[in-house]
Amino acid sequence: MSDLLFIRHAQTDMAGKxxxxxxxxxxxxxxxxxxxxxxxxxxVIFDKIYCSDLRRAVNTAEAxxxxxxxxxxxxxxxxxxxxxxxxxxxxxxxxxxxxAYARRWTEGFPHVxxxxxxxxxxxxxxxxxxxxxxxxxxxxxxxxxVTHGGVMRVVLRALHGYSEHEAWEQTRSYCCSFASTDRxxxxxxxx
Numbered sequence: 001m002s003d004l005l006f007i008r009h010a011q012t013d014m015a016g017k018x019x020x021x022x023x024x025x026x027x028x029x030x031x032x033x034x035x036x037x038x039x040x041x042x043x044v045i046f047d048k049i050y051c052s053d054l055r056r057a058v059n060t061a062e063a064x065x066x067x068x069x070x071x072x073x074x075x076x077x078x079x080x081x082x083x084x085x086x087x088x089x090x091x092x093x094x095x096x097x098x099x100a101y102a103r104r105w106t107e108g109f110p111h112v113x114x115x116x117x118x119x120x121x122x123x124x125x126x127x128x129x130x131x132x133x134x135x136x137x138x139x140x141x142x143x144x145x146v147t148h149g150g151v152m153r154v155v156l157r158a159l160h161g162y163s164e165h166e167a168w169e170q171t172r173s174y175c176c177s178f179a180s181t182d183r184x185x186x187x188x189x190x191x
Contacts, residue, residue, distance in 0.1 A: 003179065004131070004134055004135065004144075004145050004180040005041075005044065005046055005145065005177060005179050005180075006151075006152050006155060006178050007041075007060065007064075007144060007145065007147070007175065008149050008173070008176050009026070009030075009052075009054075009060040009146060009174065009175070010029075010037070011029045011030040012030060012056050013027045015029075015174075016090055017090050018088065018094070018114070019087070020080050020082050020117070021054065021079060021080065021082045021083075021087065022087050022088055023055045024056060026055075026060065030056070030174065034060060034175065036175065037063075045142050046068070046144040047070075047139075048070065048141055048143045049061050049064060049065050049072045049146065050072070050073045050074075050134060050143060050145050051146035052074070052076070052147045052151070053075065053076045053079065054148075057146045057147055057148065058074065060175070061144075061146040064146065075130050078127065078130055078131075078147045078151055079151075080147075081117070081118050081120070081123040082123075083118075084115050084117030085114065110124075128155075149171040152167070152170075152171040152176075152178070153167040153171050160180070
């Protein structure tokens, strides 16, 4: 069984907006966050790097891979949830377009999807399928998984029993990370 180190990608110019499957690169703030992340993770050993196939995760994984001299493997199952018609919008813009639906979405989460977006059930299923494949690799390896806040929240809730609020608080920051080394409660990495 492999141990996984989950890492949220660095910041993009879409910070504060529904980014989902949108594909912006990391920005100048993200570059600075990457330098800090690389320094924080210096003592942490990992043998492989997997990442979402979206550019912000790939940019983050490539920076880690370069200093570690490791290849990266992209997995589309590690993508953020698709927000449909809300892609690229701020919450204020969503509320302005349709306040009633925005309220229904917040009250009904995770059972109400963004208009034209991916259902939370489908999102959770695809994420857990890829994560469980990585956990179940036959080699006993340390794997870095560079992904998105929503993916990390699914892992914390489904595999480690975190509440939605706890998972949100642990994954709010860009380049945050946690180690999923025991299957009952993830250990947060604050290096």
